[in-house]
Amino acid sequence: MKSPAMAMLWESFTRQRWLTLTISAEFAILFVLARVMPHEWLEDPSVNVIGLLFVIYFFLGVAAMFGVSAEQPRTGRQGYPERMYLYPISTRRLVMLPMLFEMAAMVVSWVVMAMLILRPMGFHPPVATVAIALAAAMAWLQAAVWWPFRSDTSARLVAFLVMLPALAMAVAWPMIVRAGGTAVGLAISIAYIIAALIVAMIGVTLDRCGARQGDREASRFRDRFESLIEVISGPQGPFRSASRAQFWLEWRTKGRGVVILVGSLAFVTATFLAVFSGVVGGVRIFLLILFAEHCFICSIFGVIFAKDDPSKRSILLSPFVATRPMTSGRMAGLKIGAAAASLLVSYAVVLALIPIWLIATGNLSSFGLMLKPVVESKGVGFVVLIAALGLVVVLGTTWRGMIGGMLPVLTGRHWVSNMLAFALILGLIVVLGLTLYMTLHQTQRMAWATWALAAIPWLMGGVLGLKLIVGTVAFRKALRRGLISLEMLAGSVAVWAVFAACVMGFMALLLRPIEVSTWITLAIGSAIVPPFGRLALAPMALDWNRHQ
Amino acid sequence: MTSPELEPTVIEVRGVSRRFGKQQALEDVSLTVPRGVVFGLIGENGAGKTTLIRHILGLFRPQSGTVRVFGLDPTRDPVGVFSRLGTLSEDRDLPGWMRVEELIRYVKAFYPSWDDAYAESLRDASELDPKAKIRHLSRGQQARAGLLAALAFRPELLVLDEPSSGLDPVVRRDILGAIIRTITNDGRTVLFSSHLLDEVERVSDHVAMIDRGRIVIDGPLDAVxxxxxxxxxxxxxxxxxxxxxxxxxxxxxxxxxxxxxxxxxxxxxxxxxxxxxxxxxxxxxxxxxxxxxxxxxxxxxxxxxxxxxxxx
Known part of the structure; x- marks a missing residue:
């Protein structure tokens, strides 16, 4: 590296290789969609809202990629990475270089997004003002993260006095731009950037001088929060079995976090979607996005159940856990069980949010009206039954996704997860390519569709066969090696059978009346959806990790 | 069938080799740890002590050779081995978020032989606050908490990987003197690795010296x-x-x-x-x-x- 600036920039990319890849993939998808998606789709408000969420996630990804923050090992508090204070460069450069990179990244991302994605879609948002405003927001976010919240009251007061007007202005900014014009918006944003730089400089200077007293304070706050939870949950007696103790460990390290994350995101999304509550189909959009978000977040975060400590990069089973007298099958089963528990609890949180949102936005009657024609035409029993089966299918499919995410990480080998991620990205590119090809070759579309429809039963049959072979071989091996017991095998098969029956029932109710020939395809499809091979492979994968 | 308690050998390593890429970490290592001894494994940093201990714990599967602990293969029967074996790793990889009382509650669930009174006496002697979080403990206190978890079910075999690493002399003496003697007085076995030779010489009955993945000395300390x-x-x-x-x-x-x-x-x-x-x-x-x-x-x-x- 020729300069500290280059070294810092290199670190941003290297540290976040996967995030870089993810947001690049997201950008590629948006880029292709902007060109292939029919314009009439954009008239549907749900497409707009989903698109907006996509754009927000993209910018959150950029912020996470370029944001500089590190966990302090002793306390777990985020802040300016202490190791960087040892670099032989001035505090001014320590602050300025990352800040400039972050702001430049935001500006470039927005310009590229506006020119290459939003304009082809027919949107013409302001480029310069939003770019500078995003840079200002990023600068403030970073300044806030770096501020070493000191425990004495005066410093808290200063932080409060600085941060509160900043937040107020961030909320008021769009109205100011609307009233005062672009020039006023730009001037405010630039003033904001300068203020953020000053706040960051003061914060990092204080931190570098050893003013970090807030760590203990933050930690104490977290401890108090946990103590409160302990008081609520009552006195904790001894565990009745090793399995219960291990489940508790999985829940405390991962499950609880997933519930808090999903709950928080659902709350933010619900607040955001309250803006659209008045539009036609607002309730439908809200429900669709809330459930989709829950499935998506749980599927993504299922992967953390494979790790001992989600905050660490290591995917190896720690010796502390690996040396407990418990079979690898039981350990894997408890991880899968904890994932299911977090899914159910977070789903309960999401469900609880729905009536609150409906009442708060005055949409309770709209929801009733939405259901009324279905109830009247199909009957209450049908609606309740299909809703119950649908719930099982949605939750089961999400759970399946969670286990699928866990499997490569459970092996404890980065090359396995990297290879699978690569295969997934490759698959995505192939699908996108095919979509693009078919869009450009309209005449062949029908022929392709006919061929694809004819091939579906065969493809499904092949997938089911492969699934059964892999599952049977893996279960047999796991049984022979004593990784699982016969009871665990019976339990896994029962889960598969019940889930398959629910999928079958749900699809049959949804598609009825069904032709006889469709029943076979439906049965094969229902047998494919539930996890079988995954349940069989999980103990093997964990055992491979445990005994490297 | 012979009762495991009567077996004279607790650990038996035969011709174990391990390679990480181009580096030969262990080469044809053979080692026998008799019952009831304090066995010191010494060697330079990077000589292969931790790799050997990880093989004994079954955390590594031998690329060639065999490892038997209590006559069992630790990779095939981890439950049989770990229910009789206590261990503390060099990294002190205890979950930092746990309180000391939670650590005790969690570990206790795995061992029917857990001795509450002994655990309490160890906690008391180590002056560990039950409400303290592991991550807030000093390095020495963390080592003591780890030892408590490894000892309170009175394991037949205690395996310690560099137990003194990064500890001050007082804690070192506590750990090596009090704990190891307590174990051996009960006729139990201790295997520990160290590069601090004075402590090995002070407490060991047997020593093995490992050098670049090979055992170069092995035998009773006095004989060596x-x-x-x-x-x-x-x-x-x-x-x-x-x-x-x-x-x-x-x-x-x-x-x-x-x-x-x-x-x-x-x-x-x-x-x-x-x-x-x-x-x-x-x-x-x-x-x-x-x-x-x-x-x-x-x-x-x-x-x-x-x-x-x-x-x-």
């Missing part, structure tokens, strides 16, 4: 020490190069005065020195430290600090 001698040899005629003393592991000196660490019978060493025109003027049993340094110094390839850097 009695086999090695530190001798001073005086020659009548000054020598320009080191005398070719075939029993010497390491030799240094100049002119007429040479000192060596030799392996073998002292009489034979004296005779060999006389054959070379010298005589043994002083001889004593070598310390473990001297034996270790002699073994390691024999094949140090490069100085740690390059000459140019050292000069500047």
């Amino acid at each position: 020490k009695s086999k090695h001698h530190q001798v001073n040899i005086q020659f009548d005629v000054p020598r320009s190069d080191a005398p070719p003393l075939d029993t010497a592991i390491a030799i240094q000196g100049s002119g007429r005065e040479w000192s060596a660490i030799c392996e073998g019978d002292l009489g034979a060493i004296s005779m060999r020195a006389e054959g070379l025109g010298g005589r043994v003027v002083e001889a004593r049993g070598a310390t473990l430290d001297e034996i270790f340094v002699a073994r390691m110094a024999g094949h140090r390839r490069k100085p740690i600090v390059p000459k140019e850097a050292a000069v500047s």
Whole structure:
């Protein structure tokens, strides 16, 4: 590296290789969609809202990629990475270089997004003002993260006095731009950037001088929060079995976090979607996005159940856990069980949010009206039954996704997860390519569709066969090696059978009346959806990790 | 079937080899740990101590050879092995978010033989606050908490990987003196690795020295020490190069005065020195430290600090 600036920039990319890849993939998808998606789709408000969420996630990804923050090992508090204070460069450069990179990244991302994605879609948002405003927001976010919240009251007061007007202005900014014009918006944003730089400089200077007293304070706050939870949950007696103790460990390290994350995101999304509550189909959009978000977040975060400590990069089973007298099958089963528990609890949180949102936005009657024609035409029993089966299918499919995410990480080998991620990205590119090809070759579309429809039963049959072979071989091996017991095998098969029956029932109710020939395809499809091979492979994968 | 308690051997490693890429971490390692001893595993940093211990714990699967603990393969029967084995790793990888009382509650669930009174006495002796979070404990306190978790179910075998790493002398003495003696007084077995030779010499009955993945010394400590001698040899005629003393592991000196660490019978060493025109003027049993340094110094390839850097 020729300069500290280059070294810092290199670190941003290297540290976040996967995030870089993810947001690049997201950008590629948006880029292709902007060109292939029919314009009439954009008239549907749900497409707009989903698109907006996509754009927000993209910018959150950029912020996470370029944001500089590190966990302090002793306390777990985020802040300016202490190791960087040892670099032989001035505090001014320590602050300025990352800040400039972050702001430049935001500006470039927005310009590229506006020119290459939003304009082809027919949107013409302001480029310069939003770019500078995003840079200002990023600068403030970073300044806030770096501020070493000191425990004495005066410093808290200063932080409060600085941060509160900043937040107020961030909320008021769009109205100011609307009233005062672009020039006023730009001037405010630039003033904001300068203020953020000053706040960051003061914060990092204080931190570098050893003013970090807030760590203990933050930690104490977290401890108090946990103590409160302990008081609520009552006195904790001894565990009745090793399995219960291990489940508790999985829940405390991962499950609880997933519930808090999903709950928080659902709350933010619900607040955001309250803006659209008045539009036609607002309730439908809200429900669709809330459930989709829950499935998506749980599927993504299922992967953390494979790790001992989600905050660490290591995917190896720690010796502390690996040396407990418990079979690898039981350990894997408890991880899968904890994932299911977090899914159910977070789903309960999401469900609880729905009536609150409906009442708060005055949409309770709209929801009733939405259901009324279905109830009247199909009957209450049908609606309740299909809703119950649908719930099982949605939750089961999400759970399946969670286990699928866990499997490569459970092996404890980065090359396995990297290879699978690569295969997934490759698959995505192939699908996108095919979509693009078919869009450009309209005449062949029908022929392709006919061929694809004819091939579906065969493809499904092949997938089911492969699934059964892999599952049977893996279960047999796991049984022979004593990784699982016969009871665990019976339990896994029962889960598969019940889930398959629910999928079958749900699809049959949804598609009825069904032709006889469709029943076979439906049965094969229902047998494919539930996890079988995954349940069989999980103990093997964990055992491979445990005994490297 | 023989009862496991009657088996004289607790750990048996036979011809274990392990390679990480191009690096040979263990090469044809064989080791036997008898029941009821304190077994010290010594070696330089990177010699292969942790790799060997990880094989014994079943955390690594041997690429060749076999490992048996209580006659069981730890990779095939982890429950059978770990229900009788307590361990503390060099990394002290205890979950930092747990409170001490939570750690005790969690670990206790795995062991029917957990002794509450003993656990409480260990906690009390270590002055561990039950409400304290592991991550807020000092390194020494974390080691004590880890030991509590490893000891309170009274395991037949205790495996400690560098238990003294990064600890002050007081904690080291606590751990090695009190804990290891407690274990051995019960007729239990301890295997621990260290590069702090004085502590190994102080508490071990048996030692094995590992060097670049190979066991170079293995046996009861007294036998190892009695086999090695530190001798001073005086020659009548000054020598320009080191005398070719075939029993010497390491030799240094100049002119007429040479000192060596030799392996073998002292009489034979004296005779060999006389054959070379010298005589043994002083001889004593070598310390473990001297034996270790002699073994390691024999094949140090490069100085740690390059000459140019050292000069500047």
